[in-house]
Amino acid sequence: MMPTQIIAILAGLSVANGLTYRGVDWSSVLIEERAGVSYKNTNGIAQPLERILVENGVNTVRQRVWVNPWDGNYNIDYNIALARRAKAVGLGVFIDFHYSDTWADPAHQTIPSGWPTDIDNLSWKLYNYTLDASNRFQDAGVHPKIMSIGNEITPGLLWPTGRTNNWSNIARLLRSAAWGIKDSRLNPKPKIMIHLDNGWNWDTQNYWYTNVLRQGTFELSDFDMMGVSFYPFYSASASLDALRTSLNNMARGWNKEIAVVETNWPTSCPSPRYTFPSDVKHIPFSAAGQATYVTSVANVVSSVSRGVGLFYWEPAWIHNANLGSSCADNTMFSQNGQALSSLSVFQRF
Secondary structure (H helix, E strand, C coil), rough: CCHHHHHHHHHHCCCCCCCCCEECCCHHHHHHHHHCCCCCCCCCCCCHHHHHHHHHCCCEEEECCCCCCCCCCCCCCHHHHHHHHHCCCCCCCEECCCCCCCCECCEECCCCCCCCCCCHHHHHHHHHHHHHHHHHHHHHCCCCCEEEEEECCCEEEEEEECEEECHHHHHHHHHHHHHHHHCCCCCCCEEEEEEEECCCCCHHHHHHHHHHHHCCCCCCHHCCCCEECCCCCCCCCCHHHHHHHHHHHHHHCCCCEEEECCCCCEEEECCCCCCCCCHHHHCCHHHHHHHHHHHHHHHHHHHHHCEEEEEECCCCCHHCCCCCCCCCCCCCCCCCCCCHHHHHHHHCC
């Protein structure tokens, strides 16, 4: 092998160094613990999940917040309790406001029960909810590093008022949410993020941001970060190359910090519903494959001028191991709660 080839390989292995946020979404840990799950490190020793995460290189945890869920799971109280555990071991906290009583995603963005639907009153309600939630974190001694105002809001948020057939409403709602954080007592203030799905699709990202920003209500100065979801098992077009192109275009176009805030790789996928992208087909469905895939995504993010982070979605949710996909298992823990070797990938970047 020529020296220039060796240098190129070494450069490829180290490019992921320096990501500011090396994270996972751990929203469901309290539910799993109530169900009797006892988490263990790779040596089989029982430890709190937060300690296992820290010891494997994770520095930030993401938590979803629902407004008024019927069972209390993922509400503000749930999240404050969880965030305090993260803070106690030195983990940063990333709050993901869904602005719904349940899942908010490309197929669901339902206004919370009891909230108004006209744009004036809904904007005011959203501002005050976000302000109050932010103040509650401050009062609990929790200072999130990032707050996302909506989850995968590519089709809008707070339907039907904030659907993409009314970009003016979307812009007003986002400004209200952003200023709920800015006007809060949180000190220091978190980074404010917009989160869309299909991060590999530049056309989607460009269309969305162009339309919402041209309204003149929600401005570039109102937020700090752009987050994307990037999953390999929903489209053959979701390639690493496409992700790199999209994120680079986003960085050049809007000069915001960028992170992949949701991604997964399976340890088992016997019957995938969709064809995997061509540039990841060589990666095995295994713990080693998870490490390879996460490193590859981290390399893409690091190659972007303002790429700052990567978050793996729910690696410890073992009672929902498929994590919504057609693959049997995308977690980084075995069914008995023991961490897989892939979890240590966060030590690499």
